[in-house]
Amino acid sequence: MSGRRPTDSGLRLEIDRIACDAYGTCAELLPEGIDLDEWGYPVIAPGNVPVHLVDLARRAVDACPVLALRLVKAASAAAPAPQPGPVLAPRPDRTEGTPPWPVRPPSRTPKRRPDPLRQR
Amino acid sequence: MTARVLGGPAPAAGAESLAGHRSRLGDLPGRTERSRIIPMLESSGLLGRGGAGFPVGRKWGSVAGRSGGDAVMLANGAEGEPLSHKDRVLMASRPHLVIDGLELAAEAVGARRAVLYVGSEHAQARAALERALDERDASRSQSLPRVPITIAAPPVSYVAGEESAAVHFVNAGDARPTTVPPRPYEKGVGGKPTLVQNVESLAQAALIARYGDDWYREAGRAETPGTALVTVTGGARPGVVEIDLGTTIGELAEWAGVPAAAGSPVLLGGYFGGLVAGMDAWRLPLDPAVLRRSGTAFGAGVVAFMGDETCGVTTTARIMDYMAGSSAAQCGPCVFGLRAIADAAARIATGQARQDDLARLRGWSQSLAGRGACRLPDGTTGLLASSLRVYEADWTSHQHHRRCLVRHGMARASA
Numbered sequence: 001m002s003g004r005r006p007t008d009s010g011l012r013l014e015i016d017r018i019a020c021d022a023y024g025t026c027a028e029l030l031p032e033g034i035d036l037d038e039w040g041y042p043v044i045a046p047g048n049v050p051v052h053l054v055d056l057a058r059r060a061v062d063a064c065p066v067l068a069l070r071l072v073k074a075a076s077a078a079a080p081a082p083q084p085g086p087v088l089a090p091r092p093d094r095t096e097g098t099p100p101w102p103v104r105p106p107s108r109t110p111k112r113r114p115d116p117l118r119q120r
Numbered sequence: 121m122t123a124r125v126l127g128g129p130a131p132a133a134g135a136e137s138l139a140g141h142r143s144r145l146g147d148l149p150g151r152t153e154r155s156r157i158i159p160m161l162e163s164s165g166l167l168g169r170g171g172a173g174f175p176v177g178r179k180w181g182s183v184a185g186r187s188g189g190d191a192v193m194l195a196n197g198a199e200g201e202p203l204s205h206k207d208r209v210l211m212a213s214r215p216h217l218v219i220d221g222l223e224l225a226a227e228a229v230g231a232r233r234a235v236l237y238v239g240s241e242h243a244q245a246r247a248a249l250e251r252a253l254d255e256r257d258a259s260r261s262q263s264l265p266r267v268p269i270t271i272a273a274p275p276v277s278y279v280a281g282e283e284s285a286a287v288h289f290v291n292a293g294d295a296r297p298t299t300v301p302p303r304p305y306e307k308g309v310g311g312k313p314t315l316v317q318n319v320e321s322l323a324q325a326a327l328i329a330r331y332g333d334d335w336y337r338e339a340g341r342a343e344t345p346g347t348a349l350v351t352v353t354g355g356a357r358p359g360v361v362e363i364d365l366g367t368t369i370g371e372l373a374e375w376a377g378v379p380a381a382a383g384s385p386v387l388l389g390g391y392f393g394g395l396v397a398g399m400d401a402w403r404l405p406l407d408p409a410v411l412r413r414s415g416t417a418f419g420a421g422v423v424a425f426m427g428d429e430t431c432g433v434t435t436t437a438r439i440m441d442y443m444a445g446s447s448a449a450q451c452g453p454c455v456f457g458l459r460a461i462a463d464a465a466a467r468i469a470t471g472q473a474r475q476d477d478l479a480r481l482r483g484w485s486q487s488l489a490g491r492g493a494c495r496l497p498d499g500t501t502g503l504l505a506s507s508l509r510v511y512e513a514d515w516t517s518h519q520h521h522r523r524c525l526v527r528h529g530m531a532r533a534s535a
Contacts, residue, residue: 016299017451017493037487039456 006050019068129438131133131213135248141216164333170318193231198281211245215252221322240273278446283316296448297494342366342407355427370402389419392499392504414494432511437465453491478519
């Protein structure tokens with residue numbers, strides 16, 4: 001990763017956690033910004049999507065079979081968010097410095113992976 | 121210990137009657153004064169008592185601002201936190217104060233209907249509220265405009281108290297959280313803006329309406345003003361008590377007759393909270409703002425003294441299992457993550473640790489927060505992370521030597 005900060009698009013990726021079914025398409029289309037955990041569920045890189053990845057992010061959004069991925073304006077988190085549960089201690093892995101979006105051109109051609117176990 | 125919402129007859133004496141309630145506190149003030157309740161709540165500094173500690177005045181304001189006179193008011197008495205009893209004690213002993221707060225809030229946000237959302241296992245609380253509603257029906261002298269009030273009784277469940285779950289239950293009979301946004305204050309019961317407010321917050325608001333924000337701020341010894349109900353366990357006198365916010369953990373220990381050595385671990389906030397230990401921790405004021413800065417939380421006011429005779433690993437494993445079982449089974453990271461945590465913790469606790477169990481627990485304690493529709497993964501992993509810190513020697517001994525420090529009579533290294 002270079003030290004240069006990619007241009008911020010003001011958009012961020014948001015997952016509907018209930019709808020998400022671990023198809024993994026998003027991580028395949030946007031490996032720069034989405035990782036999969038050991039159970040196949042997406043982990044989104046913190047911060048906003050950099051401008052040069054917005055098109056790919058949109059493709060990932062469109063490709064989600066259960067429409068669980070959204071690209072939203074980053075400011076929409078400002079509303080009051082009363083929820084049970086205390087604010088927890090900061091998570092060192094997620095709170096430091098610039099977002100770890102790698103500055104590299106999109107290189108992968110998205111390919112669809114048929115998964116017979118996931119057919120409905 | 122300052123009795124405000126629990127002022128008057130002892131809570132153990134049961135529900136206060138409408139006559140008793142009125143002769144002690146009088147009715148809510150008149151319409152002109154009531155119309156100023158939202159700014160009054162804001163300047164009082166009252167924070168929500170359901171766990172998140174969100175400012176009550178702002179919450180009411182955000183619903184009032186978008187309701188157009190057609191909102192819904194929901195009093196949250198689900199109290200699914202296993203260590204907390206304060207809401208059910210309050211509902212069972214001061215039903216009229218809770219309903220005062222509910223009607224006050226309903227008027228302030230422009231609600232056309234109100235719901236008392238009471239955990240189905242809290243039988244006494246429900247009975248007291250039902251009786252109180254009957255009493256109020258029979259007596260017409262209340263000055264407030266009457267709003268229809270119904271009681272909803274969600275099944276026993278940890279997540280049923282989450283506000284989107286409460287709305288979901290009233291709408292569809294399903295007490296599981298939904299994806300937010302939209303949040304209840306935007307689109308809640310029947311699609312209308314809905315104010316979901318914990319029952320203690322409502323009772324506090326009903327007192328602020330009578331006595332004012334200056335009065336409210338007279339209590340409180342640290343940063344956050346007012347009093348709060350806390351549930352204390354682990355001492356000779358466990359129970360629910362109203363404290364001045366800012367009372368220290370050590371003072372509460374003394375009050376509750378805690379036999380454990382000062383500095384022994386304390387679970388704050390409940391299963392959604394965190395463990396602290398050491399003399400510095402015992403000097404911490406029970407104050408939401410201070411606790412938050414210290415990396416822990418006031419939560420719903422649970423203070424559980426663990427003592428030195430308890431194996432923190434075993435206790436944590438039990439809590440993790442409870443939380444995994446509490447998952448509404450909707451979000452993958454919660455379903456799989458909490459179960460994996462519970463299983464690894466159980467193996468470590470029972471001397472069957474696999475080589476990398478502890479390392480994996482450490483990883484999961486950092487990687488699951490923020491990855492569910494509700495905050496169950498956040499709360500669970502927050503508690504786990506605090507346990508890994510406070511009971512580090514115990515976890516290590518269990519993992520690497522299959523040895524319980526408590527059972528082998530070895531001194532726990534106090535932080």
